[in-house]
Amino acid sequence: MRVFNFSAGPAALPEEVLRQAADEMLDWHGSGMSVMEMSHRGKEFMSIHEEALVDLRELLAVPSSHQILFLQGGGLGENAIVPMNLFGTKPRADFVLTGSWSQKSFNEAKKYGTVHLAASGQTADGFTRAPAHAEWQLSADPAYVHLCTNETIHGVETFDIPDLGDIPLVADASSHLLSRPMDVAKYGVLFGGAQKNIGIAGVTVVIVREDLLDRAMSVCPSAFEWKTVALNNSMYNTPPTYAIYIAGLVFKWLKKQGGLRAIEARNVEKAKLLYDTIDAGSFYKNKVERGARSRMNIPFFLADESRNDDFLAGAKARGLVQLKGHKSVGGMRASIYNAVALDGVKALVEYMKEFERRGA
Amino acid sequence: MRVFNFSAGPAALPEEVLRQAADEMLDWHGSGMSVMEMSHRGKEFMSIHEEALVDLRELLAVPSSHQILFLQGGGLGENAIVPMNLFGTKPRADFVLTGSWSQKSFNEAKKYGTVHLAASGQTADGFTRAPAHAEWQLSADPAYVHLCTNETIHGVETFDIPDLGDIPLVADASSHLLSRPMDVAKYGVLFGGAQKNIGIAGVTVVIVREDLLDRAMSVCPSAFEWKTVALNNSMYNTPPTYAIYIAGLVFKWLKKQGGLRAIEARNVEKAKLLYDTIDAGSFYKNKVERGARSRMNIPFFLADESRNDDFLAGAKARGLVQLKGHKSVGGMRASIYNAVALDGVKALVEYMKEFERRGA
CATH class of the missing domain: 3.90.1150.10 (Aspartate Aminotransferase, domain 1)
Structure with missing residues (x-):
């Protein structure tokens, strides 16, 4: 018997997705192979990957100004990967703190440059607020402003997203991505680990505006440099192929639910x-x-x-x-x-x- | 019908493993959940993780001096992660080049320090040799010596591994790990992407001698800092749980084959x-x-x-x-x-x- 699973992540998956994955495990679409066994460069997996990208772009209405990348390392990995990709010329960023996750992002970014606390939702009861944009005290010229749009641990979600104009807004949307429509154009970077609404742990979705692909620090590892990943269509290193396949099944399921x-x-x-x-x-x-x-x-x-x-x-x-x-x-x-x-x-x-x- | 699959990776998996994964997809051991849906902190997944570690240690006879970590980022990720973890005090390393993979490791390490070419197996026919230890011209005091013990692209395998005494030997063993016994004690670090003999793409096995856990550069991302990963039993960030589960099934299969x-x-x-x-x-x-x-x-x-x-x-x-x-x-x-x-x-x-x- 299947239970009702309230895990914060890895988390419940649609039963239809699990059934399809089980059915296709030994032989995907007559290929004679499991998806697990396919070369990422072969036409079978390339088609799975491409379809996942197309479906995700459609579901979230990702504009053509933004690239969709599949990376490894999860949200915590991105805490370092974001500044390493955006601090190349201006090693400083502003942070809006709304819980443990933005706090971790703030602390990790210190390794790579200067961090400025723009606003905090901390009260005597812990993190219980999402500071409105009017409260944000931005610094003069940050490389970006970081916000965690849903704090998995404290249960704080930010619904009101400002348009920051020239300043790129970076959002860790791990635990609400695909739970509702978003205006992706407002974000410079939108990222999320898959193990909430997207699929299984081990793949990170990173949606990045193209003009931000050229700002990496020299210490940024090639495997995590967005530009390199983008130029190689997320296949610079072997991608987590099975995790991308499961995400693709979830995207199809979401479309069937009505988007x-x-x-x-x-x-x-x-x-x-x-x-x-x-x-x-x-x-x-x-x-x-x-x-x-x-x-x-x-x-x-x-x-x-x-x-x-x-x-x-x-x-x-x-x-x-x-x-x-x-x-x-x-x-x-x-x-x-x-x-x-x-x-x-x-x-x-x-x-x-x-x-x-x-x-x- | 299942094909004969000669992919270099992601690659063929034992059919028994695929059948078991399919059978357990909707309900692992009566838990009412797929392994994909389990919190990495729950007792169900903790037992899967622990058993995988114990079986891998037994199969490869990993001595107690070495820790086994599960990371993300694959072999290419490790090309940056290794120097970021070992260049903290001495930012310089020696490389033995035997093909594309050691070449890539060599190039990536340049971002973090000084690299020295100790030996090369390149001939007029391309990479066709594994230079014997007697040919290696090591520098005075490197942080480590890097070797790719099996070059997936050029088909060059190094069987004769020297004991370098105080100098840590780092081996990228991605494409032969678990294909034969190895004397793990000879290595400071042994790593490999799983998508060859271990399981599916998305998890990297890193076996590291404990005294090397304290040498990281300040720019090393927390999620990839071996010490942090080790202290958190590979759960500092959400691990690629399903990939670890599949690796665990492969380890059991290997034990059934006689080790x-x-x-x-x-x-x-x-x-x-x-x-x-x-x-x-x-x-x-x-x-x-x-x-x-x-x-x-x-x-x-x-x-x-x-x-x-x-x-x-x-x-x-x-x-x-x-x-x-x-x-x-x-x-x-x-x-x-x-x-x-x-x-x-x-x-x-x-x-x-x-x-x-x-x-x-």
Whole structure:
């Protein structure tokens, strides 16, 4: 029996995608090979790769000004790869801090240049806000402004994205990419590890505006230099072929669901159901300001934290798994990515109500 | 129908491994989840990861002085990651060049320090030799000596590994790792992309002696700093979980085959069969010196190169695929990794003999 999986990543995948991957495992489309066994330079894999790119461009409406790259190293890798690619002439950047992930990006960028704190969403309750653009105090001439548009650990999502004009906006969108439409033209760089809404761990999607491909530091490794990767169509080094294949299957699935507008509507409904349950009384609590609450990662706390293990054990017994909060914030966290169906969220809120009744 | 797959990588996998992966795709061991969907911090994936490490250590007899890390970025990534990890105090290294891969490592290391050419196997026929240790002209005090123990493109394998005493030997063993036993104690660092004998593209095995974990340059990205990766048991950033799972299945398969001594005996037999066929007349040719011929990657050329396409088309019609040589050297290349069965090599040499008879 399949469980309802609320993991923050690697995370639930659509069952249809898993079935297709299993069916094609020994022989992809009559090739006599698994996708795992294909040369990345062969026509079979080239077609898989090309189709994934085309579908992703269509889904996210990526303009022709931007290239789509598949890299390795995940979001944490990009924390170094971004400054190494953009600090070539101006080794300085501004950061908007909204949680652990932007904090990590900020700290890692210090290795490569000067970092400036433009705004912070930290309050006495931890990271609970997404500072509005009016609050951002940008420096004079940064190479870029970094923002994590969805903080997986703190559950803070930034919905209001400014147009910064000439200053490239770099967004770590790992945990909400493909959960809703985005105006990609507003971003210089948009990146995300795949293990949330895109596919499996091991491939990073990097969408970069073409004029930013020429700003790398000399210490940037060739395998992670966007220009080199772009010129080689993400095949400068052997790409994580199977991860790209799974992402391609997820893109097809998303198109069948009606694309990002349709999936967004479902995500809004799922998130509302869960937040409404949390807000209904004082038994559960989410600390994030209403306008900055993530639709993807929803941390919540029991008023009586001594009952956390009890809550998690009861959830597990009902097939509701991977609900434990990140160790740095505690409590519970439900990640309700695209592949978590409304039924899963319904089962969770039913259990939450029952647990509350039992506890009262 | 499954083909005989001679791809240089990503490459053939054992059919048993593919069947098991397909069988477990929707529900791993009753967990109700695919391995793709598991948090890397959960007990299910932790057990998969731990078992892969234990099996790899046993298979390759990795001594307790060495740590096994799973990274991302492949062999090409390591070309930068190695100097960034070892040039912290002495930014200089020596290189033994035996083909394209060591050449690329040499060029990339220049970004981070001084490189010294200790020996080269290049002749008028291209890279055809593995310079013996007596020929290596080492510099006074290098941070390490780099060697590619098997050149995937040129088909040059180095079997005779010196003990360099205090100087760390770094070996790119991507395309022969796990094809035979190795004396790991002789190496400071041994690394390899998985997409040859280990599993699928997207995970890099790095085996590093513990005393070398403290020599990183300040520009080394945290996600690729071996010390950080080691301290976090390869989970500093989200590891490529599915690629580690597949590698684990391959390790179990290798143990069932009798381990590396048994697999080496089979590889010797397969390579002999193919080289004997090439050497039997003047119709086919391999240019590499006898003692340096790779058991894994066997490039060969027709005396009449105008018939290359004809040869490849005939091979494909018999289910012998991915035999085209690398574009930089031309001709044909048969990669006969562990998962390519003796039957596959027999089918290839039968076809080669038939093609020769037809052509005569």
